[in-house]
Amino acid sequence: MNLAIIGFGNMGKAILSGILEKDVIKAEKIIVADKKVSDPNFELEARFSKTKVVADNLQAVAKADLIILAVKPQIIRKVLEEIKNDSKDKIIVSVAAGIKKSLFSQYFGEKAKIVRVMPNTPALVASGMSAIYYSKTVKPHEKDFIEKVFGALGETVEISEDKMDAVTGLSGSGPAFVYLFIEALADAGVLKGLDRKTALKLAAQTVKGGAEMVLKSAKHPAELKDMVASPAGTTITGLAELEANSFRSTVIKAVKAAAERSEELGN
Missing domain, CATH: 1.10.3730.10 (ProC C-terminal domain-like)
Structure with missing residues (x-):
């Protein structure tokens, strides 16, 4: 499975680090996008040297089967608008606090495979807690794979979407x-x-x-x-x-x- 991670802040790095450490997906099948890559002072950490990092979100999602949106809720609408035409048949995973499935459906359609995850910062040391909500269209084998991705960051629990705000406040x-x-x-x-x-x-x-x-x-x-x-x-x-x-x-x-x-x- 090819993976695109949009957003390379602390959580994006934690997710990528866990995936690589646990060998969930090979580095060659991962592409990361973040606007700061275009900054002349940007330096990629040695542990991510085998992963392609680009500034263009569309380039990242083009060949991806799974897209993880590791961006702040304040900018997610802008990102969704940018990638909507290239991502309708892909699995969309969002870690943005408060952003509900209904918003993603506006961009990708009601049948889109949407996953919401609320991880936390101890994921940076593989001791995180991730609560996961799956839309009904996500298949069992796809759920299992996403469990492996976030299980690489610590513990996981599956919840209904109406509990996600409580999880955000708590863990x-x-x-x-x-x-x-x-x-x-x-x-x-x-x-x-x-x-x-x-x-x-x-x-x-x-x-x-x-x-x-x-x-x-x-x-x-x-x-x-x-x-x-x-x-x-x-x-x-x-x-x-x-x-x-x-x-x-x-x-x-x-x-x-x-x-x-x-x-x-x-x-």
Whole structure:
């Protein structure tokens, strides 16, 4: 299968890197398009040296069977207008937040094979979470192939399209919320006398370990929390402070706001 990736930002690079690392598609069958390639200062990273990179979207999609649109939602209409006549019989995969199947149908027809994916930035280190929606016209063997593509970036889950905005707010935006939490934990460690490097390592590994416990123990997060919080101890004192400052409520509001912004982008 020949692949075109339009957009070579962080997510485009993560997708390409995962595909090449897991040998899902040979480099010779991939072409990447991004306008910045025409910049005289553009330099292609050595790990992508066998992949053709061009500035022309039409050149990229011409011989492709599968097109991944790794572009921002603000410019996707411009890209769709540009490639619509050359892409109607191809599988279209979009990672643009908030952009619904109905928009793609306007450009490629109701019978077009449309896939929406919401990956997240940990895909850059093959620890991503990708939620995938398939239009009814996508065939089972095509689904299996797309699962391999995004499985190369981490974990995948199939969802219905009406859940995509919620996913965008949760796992799409969630890494930024986690990074903020890690930074705050590290700052607290520095406040109490730890050096910055040690504090950051302690904070990041603590979050990573906590996540692994949730995924591998089959225990509810509340149960895991109670395993740490002994009566009148240090942890329950800290938890009381978080509750007093509406920690959980604030996180819920943040995810809700991000999901609602995803809805707005699709209108």
